[in-house]
Every structure is written in structure tokens, then in C-alpha cells.
Amino acid sequence: MKSMRAALIGALALLSAVAAAQPPATAAPPAAAAAAPATASSPDAAYSAAGLYNLANSYARAGKPGMAVLDYERAALLAPNDADIQANLNFVRSSLHFPPQAQGGLARIARITNPTAVAWIGVLGILVAGASLLVAKVLARRRTVWVAGLCLGIAAIGFTVCNAIVLGPKIHEAVVIASTTSVRATPVPMGDPLLQLSEAETVTITAGHEDFVLVRTATGRSGWVARADLADVVPRRSVR
């Protein structure tokens, strides 16, 4: 019993220490920063779902569908269950005659809440599952209690993993922000053009070479595109 108590105390202490070290996910930013998405040129800004959504709306009204889709995608990462974001994103896509994006059952489950909450649910799942295993060692006869705890913990971990499977690929996605861009066979400006991508199309980046990135389109075709014509859905550099 003493060992279990020590382990639990240690776990809680570690949890508190790491949580204290984390940047506050819901820190109150300056008003202007809350409205604005971060870029390299706005180092004090921060991302907010409402700010990104409003900015995407502005871009859509200004006739810049590439930037609009980019910011809708970014807003959807922070608020995946926001119906307005999805509706406007689908509307802009459909106005450009893009096919609607299919959303499977796994994606619908994963989009119940935002990824930050999902991450903490996963940690809680590890705690509950681990504690259940410890209880099983000490109180072997209370089978119902620890089996229920173990199932709950595994379900929470599974929910987090499911969310990561759905949202993980978004990290490598990018949106075409130029009016058109050529997909080339080789990563040089003289490379043979294979096909054209329209503004606001979403592609997956698989590799990079100097000023070009190797992309895979929604139809499965691959080629090199000028890096300047794309914008990452998830910017590589976090905002300080």
C-alpha cells in the first residue's frame, strides 16, 4: 500500500510540475492578438478560433479563397466541432466547384472536442488505467472496480489516439494561396509541368528541396510545387 501511495503521490507531483511548465492554453491575450492569427511577422500575436474564422470570412469576402480556406482549416483545428467554420469552409470550397470532403465515422468521433481537451483526456486515461492496474495488484478481489477503471482508461486513451490519427495528417497539409501553380516533375523552375493546381486546393506535403516541396494532391498525384505558392495549415514555427 505504501508503494502505491508513493507512486500516486509521485505521479500527481509530476503532473503538477509539467502542467505548471506548460504555456497556458487559455491565457488571456491582448484584444488585438486574440483576433489575429500568428505569422512570422506578428510575433506577439496568438491563434484563436474566432479570430481565424473572422479573418477567413474577410478573405472570402475579399475574393481570396486560398487564404480563406487556409484560415478556415486553421480555425477548424482549434474548434473542430464549430458548425459555422465547417459550413463556411464547405461553402467556399463549393463556390470554387471543389468536391466536398468526405468525413468518416472516425473523423466525426475525433471532432467531438478540441485537441487540447483531447490531450488531457488521454493523460487522464493513462492515469485511470494505471491506477486500475495498481488497484488490481493490491485489491485483487475488487475485480469490478479495477476492470471498470481499466476499460475507462483505455477508452480515453483510444479517443486521444483516434483524434491524433484524424488530425495528425493535417500537420503536413498545405493550401494553395497563389491563383494557380504548376506541379512539376522536378524541383526546378524549368521542370516539366505535370498539372496545374487551383487556388484554395489542399495538398499534402511529403518532402522538400530548396524552394520546392513535393506534394500529393487529393487525387493521389504527386509533384513538386514552389514553396511560396503554398501555406502550411499548421505553421512550423510556434508563436512566442
Place this chain on the structure above:
Amino acid sequence: MKAPCRYWSSVTASIAVFIALSTSAMADAPLAYETIQPSKIVMGESAILRVTSLDSELQNMKLPEVSGLAFEVLGHTRQMEFIGGTASESSSIVIRVTPQIAGIFSIPGPTPKSQPLILEVNTDRNSGNLPLTLNGKAPRPPEPPEPKKGNSAGIHFAADGSAFVQLKMPKRAVYVGESVPVDIEVGVEPGLVTSLNGLPTIKGGDFTLNNLSRQPERQEQILDGKPFLKMIWHSVLAAVKPGDFSLTVDTPLTVKISNRPSEDAAFANLLGGPFLQNFYNGIVPKEITITSSPSELHVLALPTNGRPADFSGAVGAFKISSDVSAVQMTAGDPVTLKMHVSGAGNFDRVDSPMLDHIDQWKTYPPRSSFSSTDPTGYKGEKTFEQPLIAAQPGEQTIPGLSFSYFDPETRRYERAQTAPIKVTIDASRADGSLKAPAGGASPDTRLASRTSKGLRPDHPLTADSTTTLIPLYLQPRFLALPAALALLLAGGLIGLRRAPKRVASKATERMLAQLSAVARSGDSSTFLVTARQLLLQTLAQRWRIPPEEITPAELDARLGHDAEDIGRLFALADEAKYSGRAADGADFAQWLQIVSRQLNYEAPP
């Protein structure tokens, strides 16, 4: 008579063997060749490639595949050719070659051993000194420019003298991050160098060679009496750290070398046709890399004194200006504020946050675009566009913008500023309808108007925000938490599994110490009773049964050989308890050993 017959037989056999060997050798030799006319064209023109075969097997010939060139078969011809006074039938295939991009192309020959043909495609007539044709009639060609004459002092040639490469820099002292326009000159001797196999590259990782122009300028130059075709690439060099450096440039190319003795070459020169000359010359291509002579460069660090807080690393000479898309608008309408930074320098480091915060305005992060006025991107204009939305009606002033950079000529930090801009904001429309941004010059106006009608309205801003879009569970710092938790829980599980043994070990030590103390006191009955009690407790805990259920039968079943000793100890304990029989010192030692062995799981000796 037999001897001469044998002699003539052997001579005939030798001739037959020679003819057979010659035939097989000829079968391996290339029986097809190709020509291209003209070998220099400009974009939009075509060249005619004629492939001629002496063995009439051109029907199955595959068209060559060269990236950037399109091949189209125009027709087949058959003709008689007289080579060395002998008539032979040959067939030709005529192919139109149309370039899709400019450059120097190497067209592979019809057989694996054939020499490739070189086709030079220029973007315009000036770049390659090509004759201008008009309506099929070629006007009198302009006088070709006189080739420059020079000497080879300071130029580093290839081993056979057929090519050279040079790095030309305007200055020898630069600052870290400063862009320096450089020229890379590659000279090749026509006829000896067949192709360039790549762009020139600079040696060393302390420099970056940016925006190498894809199409080199071409000049003819005579060096030491030999004509050279000189290709000049323009680029921009930038140093990443201070210090003294020595720079060289490498260029891969293919040259023709002869693998036959000079006597064969002399014989080949006596032959008439170029085809046979090639056949006897034994000219083969060889890939080499030529390196320029080293150029010394002194790189200075940027001064830290007087460095502005908003300095983004821009080094060069810049000017700035600003404007807005509309000076009169409605509250709530977006307006685009533009800042133009023009001049010469490292535009990749030119950055500006524009306006971070203005009272009564909503600011959005700016986007930047760059338009170059030279092929290397050294000169041009970078434009920053920032959307702004006025929240309140009335006369408003958008503050002036500023931009800091380091000027390598004056050797100090400079600050450029723009004037404030006054705008008039009208009251918001009552219906709050959506509209395109002020200015209305967007090419996607129709899309904007169509889109704005179907969009759901904006959301009220909340205080929730985050510094990165990467999901929390994919951030390495956060991942340390579940990993540490999992490790901690695994450690706890392992600790729990080992704990009973360790606890039992400590308890056993205590019990044995207690039993030894009783033995030292010489009280045999207490010793035996205590020993039995200890054994019963230990065995009951070990077997997970109550102590009263440990019977002689149970001992026999579980302990086997040791059951006899334990049973005797239990009997003596009963006897001592009820009869008071004393045990001597030897008995204590023996029983202590037996009890200790059982408590510590030890096997009998």
C-alpha cells in the same frame, strides 16, 4: 605439289577467318548516324533531325526522349549513297524537333555508341547571335560582334585546356547576410566540350548562392588565340558567418577525348566523310568537373552598437513608401494598407510587422510579396499588405510606417519612415450587409460578391487563444508528461510485485533475531513454541491458508523432505509446552538453522 596446296589452303582459311571477324566487327559497329539542322534555334522554331541507317532497320527505331524537346516524325526516305566508290542503299527518318524550353540539349544518338547531338535553344535572337529569318527568306545577317580577345592570366583551365570557370565578385569585403551580386563565367572550347551536366555550384557551407539565373548570357572570347564560348550566370552570394574565406566554383561538363593513338587520328583525318572520321578517331565523351581559382573574401559581422529593436536583418540600400486601398470607407469595411520597400539588398530578410495595434482599428497580420527587377532577385520591390478594419466612424489617421536596415555603404543602421495617412470612416450601414473590401480592384470581385452572400456571420472574439496550432498531444514537451506517467505507473507495478518478498525478508530477519534472543536466554520451551509460531505464520502467509489448517499431512504434501524436521519441531514444541522438556545448546543451533532455512526459502543442505 602437296606443300603449295597446303600453303594456299592455309592462306584461304586465314582470309576466310579475317573476313568473318571483320564482318562480325562491322556488325557491332554503328550503322546509323544522325544530323540536326540548324543546331541553334530560338523558342518557337523547330530543327530537323535526320537519322540515316545503312542497314534499313529504321522502321522500329524509337524516338529519342529528351526533357524539354518534342519529337515528331515527318517522314521516311530511301536513297542510294556512294561511300568509297561503292553504292549502298540507306534509309532515313526525318524528325521535327520542337523545343518547349530554352537551353542546351543533348540528343542521344541512334545507337548506344553514337555521339550525342547538341541543340542550342535560346529565348531570343540576341542571346545566341542567331540569324533572323523572315518569311522564309533570310535577310543579310548582321555583322557578328568581334570576339573579345584576352589572355588566360589568372584563369584556371581544365587539364586539357578545353574549359575554364571563373567567379567574379564586385567587392572583397562584405557583411554577414549582405547579398553580393556575383558572375560565374564558364568558358568552353566549341567542339571539345559537348555538354554542361549541371549548374555551377559554390564550394563550402558558409555561403549561399541564391537565385542562379537559369539562362546564362553567351559571349565569344578568344583566349591565347583559341576561341571560347563563354556562358555567364548571374547570382547573389551571401555569407552566413564572419571570417576570411576562400571561394571556388565547380562546374560539371562532358568533354570529347580520343582514346586512339595519334597515328589513328592522323589516318582518320585522311578519310573523307565525317562518319568515317568519327569511326576511326575513337572519340569518346568523358565527364569532368572543373574548378575555378580561389577568390578571397573577408566577411564582417554586423555592428551591435546602434542596432534598432525592429531590425530584421535587412542589409542593403532601401526606400519605403505606403498607401491605402481607399481613403474613404464605411466602419467595418476592410481596407488594405500597403508598404513598399524598394532598392537592392537581401530581400529575403526584409520583414516588417507593419502596424501591431492602433486604437479604434482592428489589425490583421500582413502578407508580403516580392517582385524582382533583375534575374537574381538582388533588386526589386517587396510589398507588405495589411488588412485593417475601422471600428469607429470619423476622421482617422493611420500612423506612418518605419523600416530599419543596415547600409553597407554608410556602414551604419538606417531608418526609413513614411508619412501618416488620413482616412474618412463613414457610419456603418444599418443592414450590416457584407461587401468586398474597399478599392474593389480585386480580380475575384464576382467570387467575392457571390461568396459573401452565403457566408455565415463573424463570431464574437473570445479571450481563448493559443501560441501554436500543433495539437497538444503532438508537442514533444507535452508528450513527456504521458511518457513519465506511464514510466511511473510501470515502476509502481514492478515495485508492488517485488514488495512482498522485501517485506517478508525484513520480517524474517526480525523474527530470526527474536528467536536467537530466546535461544541465547536458554529457555527451550519458549524457543520451541516461538519457533513453531513463526513457522506457522510464515507458511500460512506463503501458502495463503489459515495457520490452523497447517497439519502434518499438509506439511508432507507441500514441503516434502523438510516436513519431517518441521513436524519434529512442532512435536517438541507441544512436548515442551506441556511437559517442560529442556533442549541443550546444540539443539538450539540445529533448530535455528532449520527455522532459518524455512523462513528464507532455502533448500536443505
